[in-house]
Amino acid sequence: MMRFFKHSLIIGIIGIAVSLILFMTNWYYELVIPVFEKSMDDGPLFTFIDYLTFYTPVILMVLFLAYIIAGRVYLKNHHLKAEQQMTEELIERNTEIQKALDEKAEFLKHKYYTNCPKCGAVREENKNVCSFCGASLIIEGSKDKKA
Numbered sequence: 001m002m003r004f005f006k007h008s009l010i011i012g013i014i015g016i017a018v019s020l021i022l023f024m025t026n027w028y029y030e031l032v033i034p035v036f037e038k039s040m041d042d043g044p045l046f047t048f049i050d051y052l053t054f055y056t057p058v059i060l061m062v063l064f065l066a067y068i069i070a071g072r073v074y075l076k077n078h079h080l081k082a083e084q085q086m087t088e089e090l091i092e093r094n095t096e097i098q099k100a101l102d103e104k105a106e107f108l109k110h111k112y113y114t115n116c117p118k119c120g121a122v123r124e125e126n127k128n129v130c131s132f133c134g135a136s137l138i139i140e141g142s143k144d145k146k147a
């Protein structure tokens with residue numbers, strides 16, 4: 001579907017231009033109609049074919065125009081969808097970054113024991129709870145003490 005509409009504007013314009021030239025020069029008409037004239041009687045069917053042949057470029061122009069419009073609509077929707085997906089990905093990524101920043105900010109607000117006050121284990125880097133016993137390593141209410 002994407003491939004069908006990718007170049008619809010330029011193909012459509014060329015198609016309309018060619019149809020317009022066909023319609024104005026009429027050479028195809030001079031080519032086709034004598035064949036029918038020879039092989040059939042002058043009647044309603046001949047009149048119909050005569051008109052159909054004469055207006056074929058006009059029908060083609062309308063079809064090419066419809067092709068351009070359908071292509072524009074399709075590509076616009078396609079772009080909107082791609083844009084929306086990109087925006088969603090950006091929002092998701094921003095949320096993740098914001099969450100990591102919030103966690104970091106929360107972490108930096110406190111001072112920490114270098115050793116667990118409960119079991120004495122050494123605090124692992126960037127941990128706020130003891131990795132052995134799970135006790136909190138935050139020094140409550142103390143701002144001057146070094147972690």
Ligand SMILES: [Zn+2]
Nearest residue numbers: 116119130133
């Ligand atoms: Zn501990």
